[in-house]
Amino acid sequence: MKPIIRIDNLRFAWPGQAPMLEIQQLQLQAGEHLFIQGPSGSGKSTLLNLIAGVLGGFEGEISLAGQSLASLSERQRDRLRADHIGILFQQFNLLPYLNLIDNVSLPCTLSAPRREAAIRRSDSVQAEAHRLLERLQLPAELFQRRTVAELSIGQQQRVAAARALIGAPELIIADEPTSALDGVSRDRFMQLLLEELDQSNTTLLLVSHDPALSEYFSRHLTLEGASSC
Numbered sequence: 001m002k003p004i005i006r007i008d009n010l011r012f013a014w015p016g017q018a019p020m021l022e023i024q025q026l027q028l029q030a031g032e033h034l035f036i037q038g039p040s041g042s043g044k045s046t047l048l049n050l051i052a053g054v055l056g057g058f059e060g061e062i063s064l065a066g067q068s069l070a071s072l073s074e075r076q077r078d079r080l081r082a083d084h085i086g087i088l089f090q091q092f093n094l095l096p097y098l099n100l101i102d103n104v105s106l107p108c109t110l111s112a113p114r115r116e117a118a119i120r121r122s123d124s125v126q127a128e129a130h131r132l133l134e135r136l137q138l139p140a141e142l143f144q145r146r147t148v149a150e151l152s153i154g155q156q157q158r159v160a161a162a163r164a165l166i167g168a169p170e171l172i173i174a175d176e177p178t179s180a181l182d183g184v185s186r187d188r189f190m191q192l193l194l195e196e197l198d199q200s201n202t203t204l205l206l207v208s209h210d211p212a213l214s215e216y217f218s219r220h221l222t223l224e225g226a227s228s229c
């Protein structure tokens with residue numbers, strides 16, 4: 001089976017600096033979940049940005065869904081990201097003036113495969129956005145009436161998770177997705193996220209400083225500046 005992510009002899013340095021990220025080999029199959037930890041500045045966000053195809057200029061090989069990132073144009077990398085990756089970052093990047101359903105539906109306006117997957121699952125993109133928001137335990141009365149700017153941080157974070165999940169991308173990349181939550185909310189969120197990922201056999205890469213999250217993961221990668229795996 002083709003891995004969702006394959007990394008070989010990856011080496012990355014910021015211009016004029018010593019290499020700060022080195023990974024000899026890393027492969028993740030469909031449905032595998034990897035927890036990435038390491039001290040501040042060890043390169044966790046840099047690694048996510050390299051895998052997402054947002055950052056280039058690396059040595060070695062990174063393949064996503066069987067396609068080598070280095071062989072693609074910027075436009076092709078944007079397309080690959082839109083079709084295959086759900087992104088869940090600390091800052092959420094929600095559009096404050098849109099309601100919850102429209103925010104969650106956004107990836108389906110950028111990607112035909114994700115739109116089709118959402119429709120296969122729930123008959124329409126809006127219905128799938130509705131299902132995911134309910135699954136993540138947001139009260140239905142919020143969906144159409146509120147803009148996301150009117151939600152609590154914990155609620156915004158769950159909207160961002162539903163947006164990452166819609167259209168069943170093969171890979172979710174999450175950078176400190178639970179940093180705004182207390183322990184109970186964090187555990188509940190992780191359980192719901194993993195249940196939803198398991199249903200679509202989605203691969204998860206999650207970066208966090210919170211060691212309590214590591215128990216949810218079968219695979220772990222610790223970065224220490226110049227790292228190997």
Ligand SMILES: Nc1ncnc2c1ncn2[C@@H]1O[C@H](COP(=O)(O)OP(=O)(O)OP(=O)(O)O)[C@@H](O)[C@H]1O
Pocket residue numbers: 014020038039040041042043044045046047
């Ligand atoms: N645009 C940039 N130009 C030059 N150096 C950068 C740039 N972005 C990040 N760095 C450096 O790369 C290193 C790794 O940064 P990165 O954000 O990947 O670390 P991190 O492990 O995610 O840290 P944190 O846990 O604090 O978020 C740091 O030394 C940082 O200063």
